[in-house]
Amino acid sequence: MRAVVTVNGEAVKAAGMTVLHYLEREGYDPGRVVVEHNFKILSRGDLDNTVLQENDQVEILCFVGGG
């Protein structure tokens, strides 16, 4: 069992995964999201280098086309 991380306010079992792996597992396109991890924005390159730890706080914002 993976330990719990809070993503967009909900507890999910994701500790130990990289942010990129989590995004892919959940079906997000990593090019279309803004990710805040423990109140710091992750750059595209950070997604693969950041491993989720127990009690981390993550916000994932997904963007759609049109403007």
Next chain:
Amino acid sequence: MIGKEELEKAFDARFPETVRKKLQAARVAVAGLGGLGSNIAVMLTRCGVGHLFLVDFDVVDMTNLNRQAYRLPHLGRPKTEAIREILAEINPYVEVETLCVRVTGENAAELFGEFPIVCEAFDKPENKAMLISTILKSCPGTTVISGNGMAGYGEANGIRTARKLSRLYVCGDGVTEASPGVGLLAPRVAVCAGHQANQAVRLILGEE
């Protein structure tokens, strides 16, 4: 030609003088001058925002006329040049700085870092995410107001403003994407642009 003071006096005098002065002292950047950005620029000019920095690499195309502020005589001209002309016909005393360049992850922080408010008005989701991530990461004094989800002709009331992060407001319905079968139309694009412009005004006037 109508003078600056005369035009200032015509600003809605029901507001206290401080409101006009705060707006006049404000500096707002707009990234992208399509359906969102061109309409945001027009609205902020009408509000009397004193300094605008407007960035887009593109030229006006016939397919822009269904929702963007441009008109037939602007076809083929850079959007930065066309918008400058449109804004000058509304209020020639707003300082308008334009740059015809493509915004990238490499130049975004340098372009926008000195602005307290940046309206994200790109079309492609990858560009939206790139701009927002870059600014929030590298420009600590900048708040971003983004447009996200305004395609089609669903209920206008589905478009909202939400403070998603401490320095990020997102306007839109969050889901309705321009895609095959669902295009962009003037009303919802203008509603979303109005949300973004209004949030910019709110921040200028000290509201959250």
